Amino acid sequence: MNERFSTTLEGTADAAARSTPPAVARRLRGLSDRAIAWIFISPTIILLLAINIFPLCWAIYLSFTNYRANRPNAEVKGVGLRNFERVLTDGDTWLAMQATAHFVFWTIVLQTLIGFTLAYLIDRKFRGHAFWTTVILIPMMLSPAVVGNFWRFLYQPQIGLFNYIVSFFTGVEPSSFQMLGDVTLAPWAIIIVDTWMWTPYVMLICLAGLRSIPDYIYEAAEVDRASPWRQFWSITIPMALPFIMLAVLFRGIENFKMFDMVVLLTGGGPGSTTELASITLKREAFESWRTGRASAFAIILFVAVFGLANIYVKALNRVKQR
């Protein structure tokens, strides 16, 4: 279609193009649409190949070697699949995966429940809802690292605000529990901060889902005398589901690779109770300097995220068609 257009234009185009220097104009017009397309797209592709794909291939190569980044001059030997074998049979890494699972699961559950409820309430369109929606959105735009760091202060026993508020409502002595120092509480401490930050994200997408449901469906249900409860379960939830899925997948991907907020809040401790996959990876790569093994672990995480990303894009296209 465009191809055809530009060829038929050749004759009529000259007159108006005279305003630009003829050499430049001819050179530009000489470019076919296909050439322009590639000129426009290739810088992006080249940048991504250089900064993303080339390093990725390098990481794949390294994952089959015993390379250590702190000894660049040592002989590099191929070790076959041994790095993968080690990572996948290592109990500590497995524990990190379980810590990640706990974190991902509960953040998704809490964020979806709270986020959907909020969206449902905001969709009542009470007076001032636009303003309060904007207020609610603020936490998710902030830097997780900088805010996570400050939460460490909020969680301090005695001097921190969090314990004090909890004690105000429950009567528990504020210094009787340590959110970051206790092995059972620390995993929940990071879940609370993540939920605080990212519930707005889930809410926003659920809100879009709720607003995409046309009114006439509810009107038809009303005519059929369906109860509000029934309307909720047979119209609202199914119609909003693709959007909820989108939010869940994206939060799943993001939290699977969570690093910044948690590393500043707990640093993986106490013990290794909040040591998520990315933190283990960072330790392997930049503290133990087992680059080969860390690369293998990185590839494993990458494949996992890539698999989810495939499903995410499918969900994205589904929502787009609405």
Next chain:
Amino acid sequence: MSTTAHSVVAPGRLSKSIAGAVVIIYALVTMIPLAWILLTSLKSPPDSISYPPKVIFEPTAEGYCNLFTTRSRQTDEYIESLGPPRGICDEITRKRNMVIVGESNYWPRFMNSLIIGFGSTVLAVFLGTLAAYGFSRFRVPLADDLLFFILSTRMMPPIAVAIPIYLMYRELGLSDTAMGMILLYTAVNVSLAVWLLKGFIDEIPREYEEAAMIDGYSRMQAFFKVVLPQATTGIAATAIFCLIFAWNEYAFAVLLTSGEAQTAPPFIPTIIGEGGQDWPAVAAGTTIFLVPILVFTILLRKQLLRGITFGAVRK
């Protein structure tokens, strides 16, 4: 919203008030940590760590002074021999038996954040606009796969990417340089830019360019003189999203920069005073760092949804 058109489904008065009350309570609760950051930044160090936490206190600029200066402890005689204090920070510092000996690293780090943030945003938006136009208007072979490839680069775990990038930058001498960080953030941001801008450009009718080309514009001229002006709003929104990402990023910054090119997020947690973290100074640094983003969030609220879903959801 006109209530008459939706009379059948319009929520009742009572349910509206309850909904409003719950949402407002939630909003206020989520604001507590942010309010606490602001309050802490105005406290003196002893007030900041008092038990129970103080809500009412005498505000002081000490946190901000400590954020921007380095100080050393001196004897009373020495301080008395100095003459009148220059400025408010000098005065506050002397009350603590200290003198200002120099500027802290906060300002250079903040500038790094600005340079790297804006540099990578300009580059990403420039490349992204071109690529988005290419994908939007031309039949590109394997377009779906290329678009997925572009998006998936955004989803890679940062630490997984950081290992080979670290080695590559070490070889190329790009570690701890603003250039290296700008390139890296551009690569991450360009994916968002392409997806968002493709949506914006898709919405500009092709007829505009075609009309311009009938009038004798070349394809390039049509792109620059017809499409770009139409896409300004979209480009601005995309730019702010890219800027926010680069501004907030921590994982790459902490692994790949240590001095010269370090941005503010890895720096703020390292602000320490005598005997532990200087919380008022940290809070002051955090406040200054968060203000631009707060402003952008309010400006962006209409485009927010689009930005965080890669342009898939419009409302």
Next chain:
Amino acid sequence: MSVERNGKGTRSAWPGFLRRGPMEMLAMILIGLGFLMMFQPFAEILYTYSFVTLLTGTVMFIIVSKFPE
């Protein structure tokens, strides 16, 4: 970027069970299963083989998305 293509009639010889829809579903189930295996706290052997499952699922997803509808 709608990826729905109308493949009807173009390749009638393509076997029914290799259509895109069901194969994509299978790939997605494999990816999900891989995640469950990676995340479960019960048997280390399942964790060990989670990566292979994930890899299979992901590669399969990429391949079958080229299949006709």
